[in-house]
Structures are given as structure tokens and as C-alpha cells.
Amino acid sequence: MATKEYAGKMLELDADGNLKNLNDWNEDIAKAIASEEGIVSLTERHWAVINYMRKEFIEKKDAPSIRKLSKESGVDTKELYALFPNGPAKKAAKISGLPKPKGCV
Amino acid sequence: MKNLLILGAGTAGTMMLNKFNSSLNKSEWNITIVDQYETHYYQPGFLFIPFGIYSESDVVKPKKDFFPQGVNVIKAGIDKIEPKANKVKLQNGNELSYDYLIIATGSKIAPTETEGLKGELWYKNIFDFYTIEGALALSNFLKTWQGGKLVINITEMPIKCPVAPLEFAFLADSFFTEKNLRNKVEITYVTPLSGAFTKPKASLLLGNFLERKNIKLVSDFSIAKVDNENKKIISWDEREVDFDLLVTIPTNKGDDAIERSGMGDELNFIPTNKQTLIADGYENIFVIGDATNLPSSKAGSVAHFQADILFKNFVSVMKGEAPSEKFDGHANCFIETGFGKGILIDFNYETEPLPGKFPLPLVGPFSLLEETKMNHYGKMMFKWFYWNILLKGTELPMKSHMSMAGKKL
Numbered sequence: 001m002a003t004k005e006y007a008g009k010m011l012e013l014d015a016d017g018n019l020k021n022l023n024d025w026n027e028d029i030a031k032a033i034a035s036e037e038g039i040v041s042l043t044e045r046h047w048a049v050i051n052y053m054r055k056e057f058i059e060k061k062d063a064p065s066i067r068k069l070s071k072e073s074g075v076d077t078k079e080l081y082a083l084f085p086n087g088p089a090k091k092a093a094k095i096s097g098l099p100k101p102k103g104c105v
Numbered sequence: 106m107k108n109l110l111i112l113g114a115g116t117a118g119t120m121m122l123n124k125f126n127s128s129l130n131k132s133e134w135n136i137t138i139v140d141q142y143e144t145h146y147y148q149p150g151f152l153f154i155p156f157g158i159y160s161e162s163d164v165v166k167p168k169k170d171f172f173p174q175g176v177n178v179i180k181a182g183i184d185k186i187e188p189k190a191n192k193v194k195l196q197n198g199n200e201l202s203y204d205y206l207i208i209a210t211g212s213k214i215a216p217t218e219t220e221g222l223k224g225e226l227w228y229k230n231i232f233d234f235y236t237i238e239g240a241l242a243l244s245n246f247l248k249t250w251q252g253g254k255l256v257i258n259i260t261e262m263p264i265k266c267p268v269a270p271l272e273f274a275f276l277a278d279s280f281f282t283e284k285n286l287r288n289k290v291e292i293t294y295v296t297p298l299s300g301a302f303t304k305p306k307a308s309l310l311l312g313n314f315l316e317r318k319n320i321k322l323v324s325d326f327s328i329a330k331v332d333n334e335n336k337k338i339i340s341w342d343e344r345e346v347d348f349d350l351l352v353t354i355p356t357n358k359g360d361d362a363i364e365r366s367g368m369g370d371e372l373n374f375i376p377t378n379k380q381t382l383i384a385d386g387y388e389n390i391f392v393i394g395d396a397t398n399l400p401s402s403k404a405g406s407v408a409h410f411q412a413d414i415l416f417k418n419f420v421s422v423m424k425g426e427a428p429s430e431k432f433d434g435h436a437n438c439f440i441e442t443g444f445g446k447g448i449l450i451d452f453n454y455e456t457e458p459l460p461g462k463f464p465l466p467l468v469g470p471f472s473l474l475e476e477t478k479m480n481h482y483g484k485m486m487f488k489w490f491y492w493n494i495l496l497k498g499t500e501l502p503m504k505s506h507m508s509m510a511g512k513k514l
Contacts, residue, residue, distance in 0.1 A: 066327070067261065068371045077329070081341040087325060102400055 006032040016100045018093065022057070025097030033095045039084070042095075046083055049073050053096040063093040063101040106135050110193060110203035112183055113360075114140035116148070116496065117394030117408035118209030119171045123498030124416050126173040137177040137201065139193070143168055146237060147491055149405065152269055152441070154240035155247055156280045161237065163488065171496045183210070183362040188387050205389050205419065208375060210360035212265055212395035212403060218356040219260055221331035230336065231351040234273060235265065243352065247280070252289025253349030258338055259296045260328050263372075264357045265395055265403040267303060268450075270294070271311055272441040273352060278318040279443030293321040295338065295346055300324055304457040307450055310474055314442060357403070359396055374398035379454070380431040382415045388422065391415050401434040401454065409495060410435040413505040435507040437463075439484035447480035449473050453507040459514060466511030473512065 002013040007028040012020040019025055019033075030050060034042050042050070052073040056064045066089045070077040080088040089101050109125060111118050122138050129136065150164035172178050182196035186206070193201045214235045216223040222231065232246065233239035257274050264270075274294050281287040294301070294315060300308040301315055301322060315322050329341040337345045359373030368375050368384070376385040377397040384390040393415050394408035401407050411432055418428035434454030441447050449471045450458035462469040470479050 065371070071371050077341055081327075085342060 014099055018099050019097040022097060030095050037091055045075060049075055049092050050096045053092055053098060057098045063098045065089055065101060107133060107204040108135045109205050110201055111138040111207045111209060113209035113211055114138050114168050115211045116405045119496050120412045120498050121207050122176060123173060124412060126176055139179045139181060139183060141182040147488060150488060151234050151240040152272055155234055155243040156276050185362055186366040186368060188390060208392045208396050209394050210396045212357045212359050214355040215358045216355040219328055221333055222353060222355060224331060224333040226333045231353060233353055233355060252286050254347055255290055255292045255350045256346055256348035257294050257352045258328060259354045260356045261297055263403060264354050267402055268438050268440045270354050274320050275443040276441055278320060293323060293346060295323040295326045297327045298324060307458040370398050381418050381428040382411055382432055402436040404436055404438060406437045410505045433506050439480055441484055442476050445481050446476045446478055447484050448476050449480045459512040461512035463511055
């Protein structure tokens with residue numbers, strides 16, 4: 001099982017490189033993953049998305065799609081791409097300590 | 106008397122109607138089906154229309170040809186379902202009540218979801234092939250087109266028949282080669298996925314096919330808008346792809362009636378138990394085919410495999426037992442690869458498409474994940490099966506659950 005150090009803790013990762021355990025996550029870890037993904041600082045808008053994603057995942061057991069994010073998080077698609085470049089749903093899920101969205105088949 | 110109500114007489118609804126009609130006791134059951142349209146389309150055939158392989162007459166038949174005698178057929182639009190009251194309101198003002206409801210309202214394209222897609226170039230240089238209108242308009246366009254940049258673009262997932270856009274690309278390569286135009290046509294396949302297809306092994310194989318056929322792949326591209334003036338598609342992260350001819354697979358959505366009923370997700374697909382096919386939160390409502398939010402392909406073969414499971418679970422629920430049959434996500438797709446050949450893939454929720462023989466181990470006659478002429482014949486024969494056997498709810502010589510027999514790991 002792959003592990004990686006974030007914010008001073010050794011954490012287990014899944015096959016996609018996302019955190020394996022939802023409860024390992026905290027805000028410092030989110031910042032560390034974000035900086036690894038090229039996002040230097042997490043703004044209030046980033047946190048709005050991250051908090052929405054974690055809430056959704058805990059309720060629905062699946063990370064939301066971009067369409068759902070833009071409809072329900074209060075952040076539209078254009079801004080989502082600006083906040084989390086190159087695939088907002090995937091990237092925001094990773095920073096939020098969630099598995100990659102199942103999305104499509 | 107108990108009322109069984111089926112909403113939608115497409116592939117899934119018609120199959121269920123025939124299955125129930127031949128199995129339920131008529132002295133105990135009233136069976137009713139509702140659909141607003143009179144024509145049944147063989148949707149897998151739309152793919153062949155732009156290239157002149159099929160004409161309209163290959164893909165249309167009256168829906169009534171597939172309705173058994175003794176069932177109530179209501180031609181009306183659906184206003185909304187009131188699941189707590191066990192009622193359905195129709196657009197003609199009538200109201201139907203049910204004991205059990207089967208929702209088979211399908212999915213359809215929604216081009217207005219993308220800015221500029223249904224703009225001034227719609228059906229001039231931009232076409233879909235997921236509707237009869239789009240397929241016919243594209244067929245006309247291709248009769249005289251002298252070449253340029255052909256862009257095939259998937260707007261977002263999920264879409265009906267996820268392999269159809271790839272088949273379109275392969276058939277276009279074959280079509281323009283036979284017309285001696287291939288050197289004048291640049292084909293680009295633009296997808297929001299990270300590769301040619303969703304499943305790793307098939308994606309790799311199909312990606313190789315694209316390369317071999319000189320079809321350019323642009324991946325991770327989520328379209329934000331169409332620039333009609335400059336003939337470009339532009340992604341949310343501001344990448345651009347020029348086109349002379351855009352073949353789009355627009356956003357797919359469930360029926361508007363599902364939204365009006367408050368029963369759908371953000372795309373109007375109905376949250377459904379992926380194994381039992383019972384609508385989340387309602388024990389007397391089953392959902393089948395494209396209308397569900399299941400993580401299985403939206404395709405006729407999937408609806409067919411679901412039909413057997415749904416039927417058995419319906420019988421259990423009716424007897425007051427727990428639904429015991431579990432849908433495994435089984436899908437089986439012939440993929441046209443052009444020049445009279447095809448590939449066959451067979452997979453489910455857990456197992457991605459694997460190589461081997463199908464349906465009989467070692468014998469076939471079809472080869473999985475391999476390009477053969479026989480697979481192409483299979484695809485062409487399927488139209489006959491569809492009209493004559495599948496819609497009538499007759500069993501095909503195929504199991505509902507995916508089998509590992511004949512597959513190579």
C-alpha cells in the first residue's frame with residue numbers, strides 16, 4: 001500500500017494517489033496536497049468547494065461531478081476551472097481527501 | 106385488480122411490457138403503457154445513416170407493432186409522477202394511479218446546455234447523430250462535403266452508447282477513404298475523458314485504433330462553448346479546436362418529466378439501486394434503461410439484461426419477498442471499426458472488457474476485444490434480432506449476468 005507524508009503525517013493512498021481514509025484529512029493536509037497540485041494558496045472560494053465536496057461525499061458516498069458542483073456549491077464552472085485547473089472535479093476531490101469521482105462508464 | 110403502469114415505450118419499456126404481458130395473470134392485472142410518440146426508432150442504426158449504410162426506413166417502425174393485445178396504450182406526454190400518492194399526471198390533464206410503476210423514460214440530447222452549440226451553424230456545419238433529424242441532416246451534408254476539419258466531440262459523460270462516437274470516427278475514416286477524400290479530411294476526436302474510452306484495457310486498444318487510422322485524439326477537453334463565427338470549440342480551460350464540420354454528442358439528460366417530479370439528479374437521471382433496480386426511496390417503483398443513474402452503460406443491451414433482473418425482482422416484491430436478483434452492470438457492445446470489421450466488448454460493473462471468445466468459450470463465433478469481420482456481421486444481424494426478438498421480450502441465447510467463460514485475464 002502506497003503511503004505519503006503530508007503535513008508531517010504518513011498517510012495511506014489509494015490506487016489513484018488520493019487519500020485512502022477520509023478521516024486522515026485535515027486543513028493542513030489539504031494545503032499540502034494543493035501545493036503539490038500547483039495551487040499555492042487556498043482561498044475562501046477554494047474552501048467553499050472543498051467543504052461542499054466533503055459534505056456531499058459523506059452524505060452520498062460519491063464525490064460530485066463538475067455539473068453537480070457548479071449547480072450546488074455556489075461556484076460556477078468557469079470559476080471552478082480557474083480555482084482547480086485541469087479537471088476541477090478530480091483535483092478538488094484529491095485536495096478534499098476523497099477518492100476520484102466515479103463519474104462515467 | 107392491480108395496476109401496473111409503464112412510462113415510456115422505447116427499448117426498455119417495450120421489452121418490459123411484453124415480458125409482463127406474457128407472464129402476469131390478466132384477471133388480476135391491468136397493464137398500461139404511456140408514450141407520447143407513435144414511432145419506434147432503432148437507435149443503434151442512427152450511426153449508419155450519415156454514411157448512407159442505412160436509410161430512415163431501416164430504423165423506424167410503428168410502436169404499435171410491438172404492443173401486445175389486451176394492454177392499455179395511452180398516447181400522451183407525462184406531466185409528472187407523484188410517487189407518494191402512487192399517481193401519474195399526464196399532459197392531457199388525465200391522472201393514472203398505479204400499484205407498481207416502471208419508469209423507462211430514457212435519455213435524450215440537450216444541445217442547449219452548451220453555449221453556442223445550437224447556434225447559427227446547427228444543422229449547417231454542426232450535427233448530432235443521436236436523433237433521426239440530426240443523422241439525416243448529416244447524411245445530406247456528407248453527400249457533397251469536399252473535406253476539411255472533421256471534429257467529433259463528446260460534451261460530457263454519461264452519454265447513451267459510449268462507444269458510438271468512436272464508431273463514428275472509425276466509419277468516417279472508412280467512408281472518406283472509399284470516397285477518395287481521406288487525404289482532404291483531418292479527423293480529430295475530442296473527449297472529456299483521459300483516453301479513447303472509459304475502461305483501461307479497451308481504452309488502450311481503441312486508442313491504438315485511432316492512431317492507426319490517423320485520427321487525432323484530444324483528451325481531457327471539457328467544452329465550454331462553440332464559437333460559431335470562427336468555427337471553434339473552446340474548453341473551460343480555454344483550449345481551442347478548429348472545425349469545418351463538428352459532429353457533437355451533446356449533454357445527455359433524462360426526461361423533463363423526471364425533473365418536474367423532483368425525482369432526478371442534476372441530469373434528471375433517477376437514483377436507482379444498482380443491483381435491484383428499485384428507485385431509491387420507493388419500494389413500488391422500478392427504473393430501467395437509460396432513465397437510471399446506474400454506473401453502467403446507457404445502451405439497449407444493458408436494458409435487455411436489466412429486464413430479466415427487474416422482472417424477477419418484481420415477482421419477489423409482489424409476493425412480499427425481498428428482491429433477490431442482482432444486476433451486475435452487464436453490457437455487451439459491438440463496435441464498428443470500419444472497412445467491414447468490428448470489435449466486441451463484454452463487461453460489467455467490476456470486470457472491464459477482456460479478450461476471448463463470445464458467447465461460447467473457444468468457439469465464439471465472436472471475438473472479444475479483437476477486430477474481425479464476424480463481429481461486424483454480428484452488429485449488422487443485430488437489427489433483425491432487435492425488431493424480431495428483443496423488443497418482443499423473447500429470451501436471447503445470452504445470460505443476463507456477465508460470464509467469465511471464454512474470457513482471458
